[in-house]
Amino acid sequence: MADEKPTSPAATAPETTAPETTAHETTAHETTAHENGVAEPIPRPAGWMYKGFKIGKHELWYASPIVQLLLVxxxxxxxxxxxxxxxxxxxGGQVDATAQNNASTALYSTFxxxxxxxxxxxxxxxxxxxxxxxGIGYCIYAASFLSYSHNQNNGFVIFAGAFLGVCxxxxxxxQGTIMMSYPPEEKKGRYISWFxxxxxxxxxxxxxxxxxxNINSTAGPVTDGTYIGFIVLMLCGAILALFLCNAGSVQREDGSHVILMKNPSWKTEIMGLVETLTQSPWVVLLFPMFFASNxxxxxQSNDMNAAQFNTRTRALNNTLYWSSQIFGAVITGYALDFGPARRSVRAKGSFVVLFILTxxxxxxxxAWQKQQVTREVVEDADHPHVGVDWTDGGEKxxxxxxxxxxxxxxxxTWQTCIYWYMGxxxxxxxxxxxxxxxxxxxxxxxxxxFWRMDGxxxxxxxxxxxxxxxxxGALxxxxxxxxxxxxxxxxxxDDLKFSDETITDVAPTKDKVALGLEHTKEEEV
Incomplete structure (x- = not known):
């Protein structure tokens, strides 16, 4: 339930004399008297503040949407x-895809x-x-493949996949919450692209x-050092997450806050899950697009890269694949924020582009796939298949x-558009x-x-x-x-219909001024 607003300054006046404060020096537990004589609560109580860093006049940059987006x-x-x-x-860097297929099936099932x-x-x-x-599950997943390289412990790989699904x-x-709700509307595309x-x-x-x-390796699994490097980096990521602010501390440049629940409980949040569907039932039409997005x-990884290329060429293909995603994100994200066109027009244009690209x-x-060798040829143990090497050149x-x-x-492009549509x-x-x-x-x-189909x-x-x-079909x-x-x-x-907050809690400064509400800032905590 939303906190009740006091109807007069006297409603919140302390019984004993308190030190005099100005409107800009009030604490997070006090109220502010406005010109119309009505006392209003300060938008964010101290309990919402991030406890690891002071969020005062000199530290608000840390709780800004862009800093939080960069951290996540x-x-x-x-x-x-x-x-x-x-x-x-x-x-997963192995020769036989069976272990990764089993782990991936477990992973995405729990996920x-x-x-x-x-x-x-x-x-x-x-x-x-x-x-x-x-972030913890990623470290364990990488460790399971390091273990598999030495003992072929398929059970550990499956467990690691299932646990990673939960994590x-x-x-x-x-991540999706931060990327879709923190940026202002006119910058959501570029925020998604930056992420x-x-x-x-x-x-x-x-x-x-x-x-x-593996630059000189044309066969066999990747080296132990590869997996160890991944484990260390993943652990650093899990630790870095602890330096984020929670959403209640975030403030945009215009003074607005992210719309949340003041008093979330398991009951309200489970009900909110239902309300998301009942209030907007047409969102289920996006579900096939969600289903197709991975x-x-x-x-691409098992039936194309692992099947048709040797070890070092697989690594090169992998690098090219993820590098090209950077260009796709930049072009798509900035196009989705193209200012001269209205957002509804940009949405329609992006759909047409997606359809053409698909x-x-x-x-x-x-055209390429129909010329390739079959699974039976690739997995014939009696006649080992020789994968394509980058030196083969030409059409090969x-x-x-x-x-x-x-x-x-x-x-x-597909993923950026989906996030932008939801945002x-x-x-x-x-x-x-x-x-x-x-x-x-x-x-x-x-x-x-699909991992099960491949398995x-x-x-x-x-x-x-x-x-x-x-x-x-999803389109x-x-x-x-x-x-x-x-x-x-x-x-x-419209957004406040899904919250117990008020416009005083979340509105931009200019809207508060228009409503006759005095804008205050939180005192350092």
């Missing part, structure tokens, strides 16, 4: 970024369940703790580790090299957490299905066709939401 981007640089580098090698409810957890515990706990569900929901640049730099740098260590990794890039992928390597680059560009539907941190949870949960369900040894052509078909379902439901702006009043 660095956490993802070190944790999921390094995970992507391992996955992009194909087979799907936990992420669906992780918005509730993030709203209750705060993004800082949620993100920090989420990743929490981490990505906290995607830093996050994918993690995968690029991570992919350079195995490339450098399925292509299975084909059929042009994946059409090129089909140059064509798929460019295909990897365009696949990476497409991935960044355009609401500026509420509470609602963003639930949408991010839905997104990552359904995304992971799709990934689990069942489905033909490479089948894996490709199912991936491409799902992407195209058809999403079209009505993108075309009809994305508005040029979302009013504060």
């Amino acid at each position: 981007a660095m956490v993802c640089f070190l944790c999921p970024g390094m995970f992507n580098a391992i996955s992009g090698l194909g087979a 799907a369940v936990v992420a669906f409810f992780s918005g509730t957890i993030a709203n209750k515990l705060g993004v800082k703790l949620t993100l920090a706990f989420g 990743a569900g929490l981490l990505w929901t906290a 995607w640049i830093i996050f994918n730099l993690g995968a690029v740098i991570g992919s350079l580790i195995p490339l450098g260590q 399925v292509f990794y299975t084909y 059929f042009v890039i994946w059409g090129g992928g089909y 390597y140059i064509a798929p090299m460019w295909l990897f680059i365009f696949y990476g560009f497409f991935d960044a 355009a539907l609401s500026n509420s941190g509470r609602k963003a957490a639930n949408l991010a949870g839905f997104y990552k949960g359904i995304q992971s369900a799709g990934a689990a299905v 069942l040894k489905k033909p490479y052509d089948t894996m490709f066709g199912a991936t491409w078909g799902l992407l195209g 058809v379902f999403a079209a009505p939401v993108i075309w009809l439901k994305i508005k040029d702006t979302v009013s504060i009043e």
